[in-house]
Amino acid sequence: MSTTSDATLETPILDSNLPSLLQRVTEEGGYAFASIATRAAAGDARAAEAAKDMAWEQLHSGPWHSVGPIWRDAYSMASLHVAKLHFSSGEFDLALRALDMGLIMGGLTLRDDLNLCIRKVSAAARAKESGDNCCPQEKSEWYRDFNLVEVVKLLPVRSLSCKTVAKKCRLSLEGFLQEHFISGSPVIISDSMNHWPAIDTWNDMNYLKRVAGFRTVPVEVGKNYLSPDWKQELITFSEFLGRIQSSDRSSANLTYLAQHQLFDQIQELKQDIVIPDYCFAGGGEIRSLNAWFGPPGTVTPLHHDPHHNILAQVVGKKYIRLYPASLSEELYPHSETMLCNSSQVDLDKIDEKEFPGISDLDFVDCVLEEGEMLYIPPKWWHYVRSLTASFSVSFWWSDELNSPDS
Numbered sequence: 001m002s003t004t005s006d007a008t009l010e011t012p013i014l015d016s017n018l019p020s021l022l023q024r025v026t027e028e029g030g031y032a033f034a035s036i037a038t039r040a041a042a043g044d045a046r047a048a049e050a051a052k053d054m055a056w057e058q059l060h061s062g063p064w065h066s067v068g069p070i071w072r073d074a075y076s077m078a079s080l081h082v083a084k085l086h087f088s089s090g091e092f093d094l095a096l097r098a099l100d101m102g103l104i105m106g107g108l109t110l111r112d113d114l115n116l117c118i119r120k121v122s123a124a125a126r127a128k129e130s131g132d133n134c135c136p137q138e139k140s141e142w143y144r145d146f147n148l149v150e151v152v153k154l155l156p157v158r159s160l161s162c163k164t165v166a167k168k169c170r171l172s173l174e175g176f177l178q179e180h181f182i183s184g185s186p187v188i189i190s191d192s193m194n195h196w197p198a199i200d201t202w203n204d205m206n207y208l209k210r211v212a213g214f215r216t217v218p219v220e221v222g223k224n225y226l227s228p229d230w231k232q233e234l235i236t237f238s239e240f241l242g243r244i245q246s247s248d249r250s251s252a253n254l255t256y257l258a259q260h261q262l263f264d265q266i267q268e269l270k271q272d273i274v275i276p277d278y279c280f281a282g283g284g285e286i287r288s289l290n291a292w293f294g295p296p297g298t299v300t301p302l303h304h305d306p307h308h309n310i311l312a313q314v315v316g317k318k319y320i321r322l323y324p325a326s327l328s329e330e331l332y333p334h335s336e337t338m339l340c341n342s343s344q345v346d347l348d349k350i351d352e353k354e355f356p357g358i359s360d361l362d363f364v365d366c367v368l369e370e371g372e373m374l375y376i377p378p379k380w381w382h383y384v385r386s387l388t389a390s391f392s393v394s395f396w397w398s399d400e401l402n403s404p405d406s
């Protein structure tokens with residue numbers, strides 16, 4: 001027996017909170033939104049799209065931190081309405097896009113509804129796809145293309161010629177605390193993530209496509225976030241996987257899913273990773289889990305972050321260079337506030353005249369291999385280049401001294 005719930009998306013939180021959410025939007029001056037969202041809730045497709053556009057405009061009306069939280073909830077609400085209507089017309093890809101946009105841009109109140117709907121639409125999309133039988137087997141060695149001699153030529157000068165980062169196998173928590181966390185010294189920890197499901201699954205394009213192919217993700221396109229041609233795009237994960245496997249390696253088209261909280265967005269991928277025990281050192285709290293997924297040749301320019309960081313390498317290899325925080329003044333930080341944690345120096349093309357002395361500074365570096373984690377202490381400068389297609393996860397956490405809102 002088929003029930004109406006097969007053809008509709010359930011949104012229990014929205015249903016019970018709709019009047020109060022609309023009341024709050026009205027109090028914030030969103031009378032027109034409230035009236036149009038009421039029509040959207042009654043099934044008017046045009047009104048649903050218009051409400052989404054209205055909330056979008058509010059989200060972009062000023063700096064992100066000045067946007068009232070109710071407008072983020074309003075955006076999620078409108079995304080749910082749009083998704084419901086697409087779902088009932090069998091347009092699963094459009095429904096998922098609206099739901100992902102709700103997760104990426106929207107507020108917290110309706111997150112559980114968004115995730116509930118995503119589960120249902122994804123299942124329907126997968127069932128449709130397997131019916132269409134349109135998922136050909138993918139080349140399985142996409143992340144193994146690697147020629148050390150060729151790759152070393154692409155690295156910044158003096159790479160791998162000085163001191164390399166210490167490597168320790170299955171380092172105990174005690175050892176980590178005593179020898180690295182307290183003194184603030186980087187270390188590579190090997191053999192500590194063999195039990196992650198991701199180690200066996202993320203190198204399989206078919207798996208990635210199956211669990212996340214229809215989802216919309218934000219990506220960065222261009223040489224890196226400091227270059228003028230750099231831009232951000234929203235594309236489906238399937239399209240992104242296609243770009244990773246593409247033979248176009250021009251820097252203008254380099255596509256990097258970088259510093260995105262992918263695991264808050266795609267629950268299935270979160271189940272594939274395990275927060276390392278090391279991240280509980282210092283009695284602080286986890287600040288963010290980010291995905292860094294891209295083709296060979298992505299570069300994250302020299303910068304530092306305020307938190308402790310474990311960068312876990314799940315697929316492929318990365319070159320990483322680290323300078324201690326004590327060298328900050330000599331690393332020519334940008335003067336603008338937004339970029340003051342990034343260096344003006346392009347390590348791939350050092351201009352010694354403009355930045356004298358930079359080539360003489362001491363650093364430690366390494367090639368981070370699959371299954372290894374690198375501990376980067378707070379404020380240590382790091383430059384990262386992927387040597388193959390690569391998928392890493394960073395775990396940032398604060399300690400008691402810089403927790404919770406530093």
Ligand SMILES: O=C(O)CCC(=O)C(=O)O
Nearest residue numbers: 292300305309311384394
């Ligand atoms: O992997 C990368 O490209 C950059 C990683 C990074 O900067 C970080 O984890 O803070």
